[in-house]
Amino acid sequence: MNVPATRKDFMIVNMGPHHPSMHGVLRLILSLDGEDVIDCEPILGYLHRGMEKIAENRTIIQYLPYVTRWDYLATMFTEAITINGPEQLGNIQVPKRASYIRVIMLELSRIASHLLWLGPFMADIGGQTPFFYIFRERELIYDLFEAATGMRMMHNYFRIGGVAADLPHGWLDKCLDFCDYFLTGVAEYQKLITRNPIFLERVEGIGIVSAEEAINWGLSGPMLRASGVQWDLRKVDHYECYDEFDWGVQWQKEGDSLARYLVRIGEMTESIKIIQQALEGIPGGPYENLETRSFDRERNREWNDFEYRFISKKTSPTFELPKQELYVRVEAPKGELGIFLIGDQSSFPWRWKIRPPGFINLQILPQLVKRMKLADIMTILGSIDIIMGEVDR
Amino acid sequence: MIIDTTTVQAINSFSRLKSLNEVYGILWMLVPIFTLVLGITIGILVIVWLEREISAGIQQRIGPEYAGPFGVLQALADGTKLLFKENLFPSRGDTRLFSIGPSIAVISTLLSYSVIPFGYHFVLADLNIGVFLWIAISSIAPVGLLMSGYGSNNKYSFLGGLRAAAQSISYEIPLTLCVLSISLLSNSSSTVDIVEAQSKYGFGGWNLWRQPIGFIIFLISSLAECERLPFDLPEAEEELVAGYQTEYSGIKFGLFYVASYLNLLVSSLFVTVLYLGGWNISIPYISVPEFFDFEINKVGRVFGTTMGILITLVKTYLFLFIPITTRWTLPRLRMDQLLNLGWKFLLPISLGNLLLTTSSQLFSL
Numbered sequence: 001m002n003v004p005a006t007r008k009d010f011m012i013v014n015m016g017p018h019h020p021s022m023h024g025v026l027r028l029i030l031s032l033d034g035e036d037v038i039d040c041e042p043i044l045g046y047l048h049r050g051m052e053k054i055a056e057n058r059t060i061i062q063y064l065p066y067v068t069r070w071d072y073l074a075t076m077f078t079e080a081i082t083i084n085g086p087e088q089l090g091n092i093q094v095p096k097r098a099s100y101i102r103v104i105m106l107e108l109s110r111i112a113s114h115l116l117w118l119g120p121f122m123a124d125i126g127g128q129t130p131f132f133y134i135f136r137e138r139e140l141i142y143d144l145f146e147a148a149t150g151m152r153m154m155h156n157y158f159r160i161g162g163v164a165a166d167l168p169h170g171w172l173d174k175c176l177d178f179c180d181y182f183l184t185g186v187a188e189y190q191k192l193i194t195r196n197p198i199f200l201e202r203v204e205g206i207g208i209v210s211a212e213e214a215i216n217w218g219l220s221g222p223m224l225r226a227s228g229v230q231w232d233l234r235k236v237d238h239y240e241c242y243d244e245f246d247w248g249v250q251w252q253k254e255g256d257s258l259a260r261y262l263v264r265i266g267e268m269t270e271s272i273k274i275i276q277q278a279l280e281g282i283p284g285g286p287y288e289n290l291e292t293r294s295f296d297r298e299r300n301r302e303w304n305d306f307e308y309r310f311i312s313k314k315t316s317p318t319f320e321l322p323k324q325e326l327y328v329r330v331e332a333p334k335g336e337l338g339i340f341l342i343g344d345q346s347s348f349p350w351r352w353k354i355r356p357p358g359f360i361n362l363q364i365l366p367q368l369v370k371r372m373k374l375a376d377i378m379t380i381l382g383s384i385d386i387i388m389g390e391v392d393r
Numbered sequence: 394m395i396i397d398t399t400t401v402q403a404i405n406s407f408s409r410l411k412s413l414n415e416v417y418g419i420l421w422m423l424v425p426i427f428t429l430v431l432g433i434t435i436g437i438l439v440i441v442w443l444e445r446e447i448s449a450g451i452q453q454r455i456g457p458e459y460a461g462p463f464g465v466l467q468a469l470a471d472g473t474k475l476l477f478k479e480n481l482f483p484s485r486g487d488t489r490l491f492s493i494g495p496s497i498a499v500i501s502t503l504l505s506y507s508v509i510p511f512g513y514h515f516v517l518a519d520l521n522i523g524v525f526l527w528i529a530i531s532s533i534a535p536v537g538l539l540m541s542g543y544g545s546n547n548k549y550s551f552l553g554g555l556r557a558a559a560q561s562i563s564y565e566i567p568l569t570l571c572v573l574s575i576s577l578l579s580n581s582s583s584t585v586d587i588v589e590a591q592s593k594y595g596f597g598g599w600n601l602w603r604q605p606i607g608f609i610i611f612l613i614s615s616l617a618e619c620e621r622l623p624f625d626l627p628e629a630e631e632e633l634v635a636g637y638q639t640e641y642s643g644i645k646f647g648l649f650y651v652a653s654y655l656n657l658l659v660s661s662l663f664v665t666v667l668y669l670g671g672w673n674i675s676i677p678y679i680s681v682p683e684f685f686d687f688e689i690n691k692v693g694r695v696f697g698t699t700m701g702i703l704i705t706l707v708k709t710y711l712f713l714f715i716p717i718t719t720r721w722t723l724p725r726l727r728m729d730q731l732l733n734l735g736w737k738f739l740l741p742i743s744l745g746n747l748l749l750t751t752s753s754q755l756f757s758l
Contacts, residue, residue: 126622136453198723202725202730
């Protein structure tokens with residue numbers, strides 16, 4: 001470090017892909033002037049796995065295990081959108097009960113994602129205890145998921161036309177118990193974090209995004225709602241059965257990191273409200289539209305014959321995507337998760353473009369950190385809430 | 394004159410004994426020092442164990458439970474493991490600075506233990522300047538941190554070392570001003586005199602009640618000096634990997650770890666001495682049976698001294714709950730907020746505290 005005292009050079013620090021800060025493999029090249037950040041260049045691609053290319057060679061059922069690896073903390077949303085695309089292309093109706101189950105699972109997944117956002121966010125700011133508390137709550141959600149789907153995190157639960165299996169007996173009561181317990185947990189976080197003066201000093205006024213900027217940059221999700229734009233796809237698109245529940249869009253006006261924090265905490269409480277209403281009002285009925293599974297009797301007469309039905313190795317039920325294109329989107333906890341799907345009258349899609357919310361939201365990072373201190377970078381990055389699995393795909 | 398050979402032999406053996414006496418004299422000086430160092434080491438082990446158990450309780454998990462009963466030997470196990478690790482040197486770093494840095498941080502803190510009293514005549518060095526020895530010598534520690542940061546040839550470490558030095562010097566001044574107020578109250582800077590001045594009214598004689606603002610400022614400043622959360626930005630994991638400790642491995646890293654806890658222990662001992670009444674039992678009108686009364690016979694004196702040590706340690710470790718709980722509850726302050734707090738908030742308040750103390754002393758005269 002032989003910088004002569006007269007020359008004013010900026011120090012280039014590399015916050016490399018390996019970093020104790022828990023944000024996945026993101027590489028930031030920072031130009032610092034002492035403690036102030038002059039510029040920041042994010043370098044992506046360390047977790048690129050070729051998800052979009054792989055999708056071109058897989059049927060929907062075969063591709064479902066891959067999608068949970070995009071956003072591995074809010075897995076139900078990725079599955080939901082993988083299924084919603086073909087459903088809308090093929091005009092398939094989803095039974096009411098399946099829709100309710102999907103909504104419950106999606107909202108539980110939203111709570112889980114926001115919880116695991118909160119832990120590392122607080123750990124970056126320095127309070128390392130909430131990290132353990134959120135895992136305590138997340139373990140309960142894992143237990144619920146495991147009882148219903150068989151897996152704690154990478155459930156393979158959604159199917160075209162519904163869900164894979166019905167909820168087990170007693171699951172609804174357990175879920176209600178969880179909702180009651182979780183409300184006390186959120187109250188605990190409010191007491192511990194929201195009114196802490198050190199936390200407020202670290203977070204208030206940091207990384208301000210105005211409403212116009214947010215729309216220009218294409219942000220979505222809590223980042224958009226914290227800047228004063230009341231845009232929630234659940235209200236805009238009227239998908240699944242969100243219209244039957246009584247809930248409100250969480251939004252704030254300031255656009256700083258504190259506003260984003262408040263929006264996410266508020267969203268957790270709203271999700272509990274939705275879950276409770278869904279649990280009360282869940283109808284009976286089928287949980288999957290089995291019509292999609294059946295082979296076309298006319299065309300595959302030989303394969304539907306008696307001789308072939310009971311052979312041990314059956315082909316997976318494939319769904320043929322018509323030759324149309326469609327953009328379908330869902331309100332993931334991190335933003336607007338979208339799939340642009342071009343079908344090709346075969347079981348493989350022709351193009352499967354993923355619109356990851358984290359990737360689009362991350363674009364604003366260099367602008368936000370420009371006049372901030374070194375310690376604020378982690379605060380801002382944490383409040384954007386990215387997950388490298390979906391940023392890099 | 395006939396010199397008696399036996400007398401000569403007696404004189405010779407006597408002189409040999411005398412030179413041996415000097416040797417024994419020197420050795421006898423080293424015994425209290427080693428006892429103190431041994432005591433400090435055991436104290437550190439206890440602090441580490443206490444921190445791990447308390448943090449585990451706060452985070453709803455169990456702490457170490459395999460190394461020794463209740464995990465008490467975990468710190469020893471960690472230290473031994475660090476001894477066996479490879480000692481890395483950064484390839485283009487300054488080797489001498491790199492090696493000496495941690496040692497300076499530890500030595501300066503160890504030297505301050507010599508003025509802590511555990512009993513009336515039970516202090517290693519009863520100096521007139523007493524408490525100020527601690528403040529003066531602990532100011533050398535930032536030099537050690539700067540050396541480590543610079544000698545690592547690593548931008549993270551350099552940043553961390555600079556931050557650590559800035560933080561240490563900022564918070565020394567409020568610390569010194571609080572200690573100055575205490576010496577005003579006790580008419581002396583010697584630690585023994587400070588404790589003696591608190592011995593008169595049991596609990597009510599503690600300096601804690603006479604200097605409440607000073608206590609809080611001392612608490613915050615000593616947390617900042619020890620670089621513990623909420624002031625641990627120099628070693629903030631999320632931003633700078635590990636600050637000035639990044640390039641260290643093996644026992645040098647162990648030295649930094651130990652230095653942090655040494656600093657914490659000496660700060661807590663000083664809180665006990667300055668504010669919580671030192672070795673006094675502070676419960677008035679306890680009637681001690683005659684056998685144990687320390688003014689009368691030897692057993693009593695031994696008993697009295699042991700009680701003094703025990704009471705100091707109990708007060709220190711009860712006080713330690715506060716820094717440890719604070720560490721795991723509060724988030725950390727950003728560097729400029731930290732410096733703001735030190736210079737613009739604590740310094741004026743501690744000056745005001747000093748002014749109040751001085752004026753109250755004037756009135757009481």
